[in-house]
Amino acid sequence: MLHCSDTRPDQNFSIEKLMASHKTRGFGQFPGYHIYIRRDGTLYYCRPVAEKGCHVKDFNSQSIGICYEGGRSLSADVRFEDNRTAEQLQALDEVFQILHAHYPDARIVGHHELNPRKACPCLSPPASVEYAYIFETPTRD
Numbered sequence: 001m002l003h004c005s006d007t008r009p010d011q012n013f014s015i016e017k018l019m020a021s022h023k024t025r026g027f028g029q030f031p032g033y034h035i036y037i038r039r040d041g042t043l044y045y046c047r048p049v050a051e052k053g054c055h056v057k058d059f060n061s062q063s064i065g066i067c068y069e070g071g072r073s074l075s076a077d078v079r080f081e082d083n084r085t086a087e088q089l090q091a092l093d094e095v096f097q098i099l100h101a102h103y104p105d106a107r108i109v110g111h112h113e114l115n116p117r118k119a120c121p122c123l124s125p126p127a128s129v130e131y132a133y134i135f136e137t138p139t140r141d
Contacts, residue, residue: 001056001063002092002110003033004071004121009083013069015044027054033065035095041087043095056111064106066095071122080122093134100134108134 007013015036022031032054036044047053055065068088073081084092096108110127111120123130 001059001065001114002108002121002123002127003055003065003067005036005067005069006071006080006120007069008072008074009039009070010074011072014038015046018067019046022054031067032060033067035064035066037066037068037088037091037095039069039085039088041085041091043091049099056114059114064099064103066092068092068121071120080119082121082123092131096131096134 005013005018015031015038018031018033018036023029031046033046034049034051034053036046038044049064053060053063053065055067056063068084070083070085070088071080073079073083075081099106100108108127108131110123111118112123113126113128121127
């Protein structure tokens, strides 16, 4: 399950800020996501993938939550946008390839695809279309 942090490209949303935000929202000591990806491509492992996340209502027990820093536009005319960096795109590709090798029957979807009232992760086409190529690649042993 792909998410965005709903932050502007000029906004620093560190792992510490994410942790504080999720703690305030009652998600416990750790963020609700399993993996957080900063703009520079740095991965933060927030909780074990075997542990239930807190990132999408009705799907937490059967999904792995991955969040990228960004998704909010600088423009006053547009609220949301896909503003992933090249480093984030590379990190997402690698994470999804690894997860696909471990969970070959799992789907890659964006939050919006399971809850249309959410813009997150602000992708067009949706994550399931953008990352469909991963399922065409043989899994690595």
